[in-house]
Amino acid sequence: MDTFKAKEFNLPNIDGISVSQIEEHLKLYKGYVTHSNKIVSQIEEWKKTDTDPYLISELRRRFGFEFDGMRSHEYYFGALEGGLNPINQESGLSKKITEQFGSFENAMSELKNVAMTRGSGWAIMYFDKEYGRIQIAWIDEHHLGHLSSLQIIIAIDMWEHAFMVDYLPSEKLKYIESYIKALNFKVVESWFDKAI
Numbered sequence: 001m002d003t004f005k006a007k008e009f010n011l012p013n014i015d016g017i018s019v020s021q022i023e024e025h026l027k028l029y030k031g032y033v034t035h036s037n038k039i040v041s042q043i044e045e046w047k048k049t050d051t052d053p054y055l056i057s058e059l060r061r062r063f064g065f066e067f068d069g070m071r072s073h074e075y076y077f078g079a080l081e082g083g084l085n086p087i088n089q090e091s092g093l094s095k096k097i098t099e100q101f102g103s104f105e106n107a108m109s110e111l112k113n114v115a116m117t118r119g120s121g122w123a124i125m126y127f128d129k130e131y132g133r134i135q136i137a138w139i140d141e142h143h144l145g146h147l148s149s150l151q152i153i154i155a156i157d158m159w160e161h162a163f164m165v166d167y168l169p170s171e172k173l174k175y176i177e178s179y180i181k182a183l184n185f186k187v188v189e190s191w192f193d194k195a196i
């Protein structure tokens with residue numbers, strides 16, 4: 001029996017990100033779920049045999065890549081469900097952003113700058129409960145550089161597969177702006193509220 005189950009996302013039409021782009025991307029998301037399950041079940045199988053422990057440990061090494069690939073995509077697509085909703089000025093997230101960045105625009109500008117980092121990875125806005133502050137970070141691939149125990153608030157997929165149907169690599173800023181514009185901040189605010 002599978003440990004992880006692919007989520008179904010009820011996504012609206014998105015200005016600047018085509019239906020075919022989203023459909024291709026969802027197929028890739030499901031691949032991360034499949035491979036997370038495959039690693040868990042294969043390790044269990046091998047443990048029952050005399051499989052070389054080296055092979056098992058190398059498979060374990062891949063788990064963070066597949067699992068974080070799965071989970072980050074769930075935040076990515078989850079924040080688009082329900083259609084765009086601007087940030088509520090009275091929300092805890094809005095107040096925290098203003099306190100820390102001066103304005104919503106400044107925070108999004110910082111997030112865009114991080115998203116423009118060269119390479120395949122993710123630009124993630126987290127909330128750090130320990131220090132009561134927002135942290136924006138670049139993650140290489142899916143799993144290299146995640147900040148331990150911080151809650152994901154916004155996750156922008158910056159692998160080329162996320163935008164290549166619609167944009168050339170040199171146009172990726174347009175994709176980033178389209179994604180941010182499409183966010184349902186009711187969902188994003190709920191993740192922030194959960195974190196505090």
Ligand SMILES: [Fe+2]
Nearest residue numbers: 028157159162
């Ligand atoms: Fe992706």
